[in-house]
Amino acid sequence: MTLSSVMADVSPKRHPDRRAPAAPAPARTWISVAPHLQPRHVGDRAPWGVVHAGLSGSTKTACGLPRTTWFVFWHLPFDGRKPEACRPCAHRLAELSRRDAD
Numbered sequence: 386m387t388l389s390s391v392m393a394d395v396s397p398k399r400h401p402d403r404r405a406p407a408a409p410a411p412a413r414t415w416i417s418v419a420p421h422l423q424p425r426h427v428g429d430r431a432p433w434g435v436v437h438a439g440l441s442g443s444t445k446t447a448c449g450l451p452r453t454t455w456f457v458f459w460h461l462p463f464d465g466r467k468p469e470a471c472r473p474c475a476h477r478l479a480e481l482s483r484r485d486a487d
């Protein structure tokens with residue numbers, strides 16, 4: 386690799402991380418995503434069947450399913466306590482929030 390010799394010119398003393406104070410990362414909001422839309426639903430559109438948790442910008446659910454073609458319900462934050470909530474997704478989120486609390 387000869388690339389490193391070129392890159393060495395880019396002031397190595399500068400650490401971009403330095404100027405950011407130790408602020409906690411903003412809480413990521415998990416939204417409801419589902420492969421199906423509830424038919425003939427009145428009002429805001431609603432998911433049909435199992436509801437999974439997804440992050441904006443991510444193409445996978447919290448339980449690891451690809452969700453690129455799924456419906457996204459921005460107005461519905463994922464709630465793992467709901468009966469239609471995906472169990473693995475709820476578990477994953479509980480795990481993550483436990484880790485954040487440490």
Ligand SMILES: [Zn+2]
Pocket residue numbers: 436437438446447448449450471472473474
């Ligand atoms: Zn899931």
